Amino acid sequence: VFLPHLVASLEVEQTYIMVKPDGVQRGLVGEIISRFEKKGFKLTGLKLFRCPKELAEEHYKELQSKPFFPKLINYITSGPVVCMAWEGVGVVASARKLIGATNPLQAEPGTIRGDLAVQTGRNVVHGSDSPENGKREIGLWFKEGEICEWIPVQEPWVIE
Ligand code: GDP
Numbered sequence: 001v002f003l004p005h006l007v008a009s010l011e012v013e014q015t016y017i018m019v020k021p022d023g024v025q026r027g028l029v030g031e032i033i034s035r036f037e038k039k040g041f042k043l044t045g046l047k048l049f050r051c052p053k054e055l056a057e058e059h060y061k062e063l064q065s066k067p068f069f070p071k072l073i074n075y076i077t078s079g080p081v082v083c084m085a086w087e088g089v090g091v092v093a094s095a096r097k098l099i100g101a102t103n104p105l106q107a108e109p110g111t112i113r114g115d116l117a118v119q120t121g122r123n124v125v126h127g128s129d130s131p132e133n134g135k136r137e138i139g140l141w142f143k144e145g146e147i148c149e150w151i152p153v154q155e156p157w158v159i160e
């Protein structure tokens with residue numbers, strides 16, 4: 001039985017995932033997208049984008065007072081990023097687990113950062129830290145009409 005409205009009744013969340021400029025330059029875009037696809041989450045937004053300084057500053061505004069903030073803004077605006085919106089039950093916390101610890105040397109093997117990166121300042125991927133920030137960040141990085149509502153054929157095989 002195929003009942004897509006059942007999914008809507010569960011705690012569906014949105015998260016903003018971004019392949020940072022180092023991930024794009026190192027050819028890791030496909031690998032990173034694959035991990036979220038294989039897990040069973042739904043991709044609802046995707047684009048390659050050169051981020052203006054103002055947007056990077058707004059996205060990371062909570063870190064404004066940190067000593068590494070100027071370096072961080074430089075890093076994020078140093079080349080194109082891949083912006084993604086992912087949707088699913090528990091997607092925010094689960095994506096953070098798939099991504100791994102901020103410092104890639106402390107990230108567990110099997111996580112994206114644990115497998116693919118070595119330094120905090122080159123940790124290849126971003127993931128929202130709460131459902132509220134997921135919505136906020138998707139609103140920042142995507143325009144209206146760039147988010148696509150659809151029902152994957154696999155959905156009833158991922159969510160009972
Ligand atoms: P995240 O949520 O795991 O990405 O980590 P945070 O929200 O704490 O920090 C945001 C991003 O800022 C990190 O992913 C890093 O790219 C960068 N960052 C955090 N701490 C440091 C640091 O100590 N040095 C440098 N160079 N970058 C940092």
Ligand code: MG
Pocket residue numbers: 127129
């Ligand atoms: Mg963070």
